[in-house]
Amino acid sequence: MNVSDVKGHNELRENAEVEIVDFRSEHAEAFRQMNLDWITLYWEVEDADRLYLENPREKILEPGGAILMALDEGEAVGTVALISMGSGSYELAKMAVDERVRGRGIGWRLGRALLDRAREIGATRVYLESNTILEPAINLYRKLGFRSIKGSVSCYDRCNIQMEVWLAGDGPPSEPDTELAPGVD
Numbered sequence: 001m002n003v004s005d006v007k008g009h010n011e012l013r014e015n016a017e018v019e020i021v022d023f024r025s026e027h028a029e030a031f032r033q034m035n036l037d038w039i040t041l042y043w044e045v046e047d048a049d050r051l052y053l054e055n056p057r058e059k060i061l062e063p064g065g066a067i068l069m070a071l072d073e074g075e076a077v078g079t080v081a082l083i084s085m086g087s088g089s090y091e092l093a094k095m096a097v098d099e100r101v102r103g104r105g106i107g108w109r110l111g112r113a114l115l116d117r118a119r120e121i122g123a124t125r126v127y128l129e130s131n132t133i134l135e136p137a138i139n140l141y142r143k144l145g146f147r148s149i150k151g152s153v154s155c156y157d158r159c160n161i162q163m164e165v166w167l168a169g170d171g172p173p174s175e176p177d178t179e180l181a182p183g184v185d
Contacts, residue, residue, distance in 0.1 A: 018077070018106055020113045023056065023067035030076035031056055031067060034096035042133060043158045052081070052094060059083075065090065066117050070097070070106045077101045080110040082117060088124040095137070107137070111144045115167065124168045127151070129159040 023031065032053045039045055052059050060067055063084050070078030078097040082090050092114055097106050118126050128146065130137055141163050151162035 017073045018101075018104070018109065019071045020109055021069050021071055023061065023069055023079075025057075027067075027069050027076055027079070028056060031069070031079050031081075031094070034076070034079055034098060035094050037099070038096050042131070046156055046158070048155045052083075056081070064121070066114075066121075067094075068110055068113050068117065070110055072101060072106075078106045078110050080114050082114055082123075082126070085127065088122065090118050090121075090123045090126050092126050092128040092141075102136075107140050108143070111140060115144060115165070119167050125164055125166050127162065127164045129154050129156060130161050130163070131158050132161050 035049070035053055036045065039049060056067055060081050060083055065084045066082040068080050068082075069076050076098075078095075078101070080095040081093045083093050085091055092111070095107065095110060097110070115126060126146075127149075128141060129151075130141070132138060138161065145165040146163035147165070149162050149164050151164075154162070
């Protein structure tokens with residue numbers, strides 16, 4: 001067994017107990033708190049944050065979106081939301097992984113599961129807003145296939161990068177992503 005085989009084996013073992021499941025009412029506090037933890041580490045909580053975090057069923061699920069939770073031995077350790085924007089477009093939002101389990105590939109698994117769900121429900125495009133200070137997140141989004149775009153004005157003051165991925169080949173022609181975030185290559 002070489003070093004990469006050992007690393008891959010260890011990652012599989014570490015994630016063996018992590019399960020990606022659909023949001024249930026008992027996950028509401030974990031969804032809210034994990035997101036508040038990362039937001040308040042860098043910024044103030046904004047009105048749009050409160051709207052989604054305090055009303056996930058009404059603002060995300062009922063309009064046709066989804067929330068996925070990563071559970072480690074039954075404990076919520078990560079989350080991500082898929083918010084309907086209409087016309088086959090969805091937003092990847094409110095992605096958070098508990099700091100105690102970062103580096104175990106849980107964000108990657110949540111992102112892949114979210115894109116799979118988006119395809120299942122017929123989405124053609126998934127969009128996101130972020131901030132380049134979150135370099136690991138930006139790198140993750142790029143690995144998931146997202147490219148930087150110049151979108152409309154965000155409702156979040158902290159947003160300084162917008163990204164999208166087209167899922168069904170219905171998107172604009174592929175162009176190289178030349179708008180790399182500072183420090184991201």
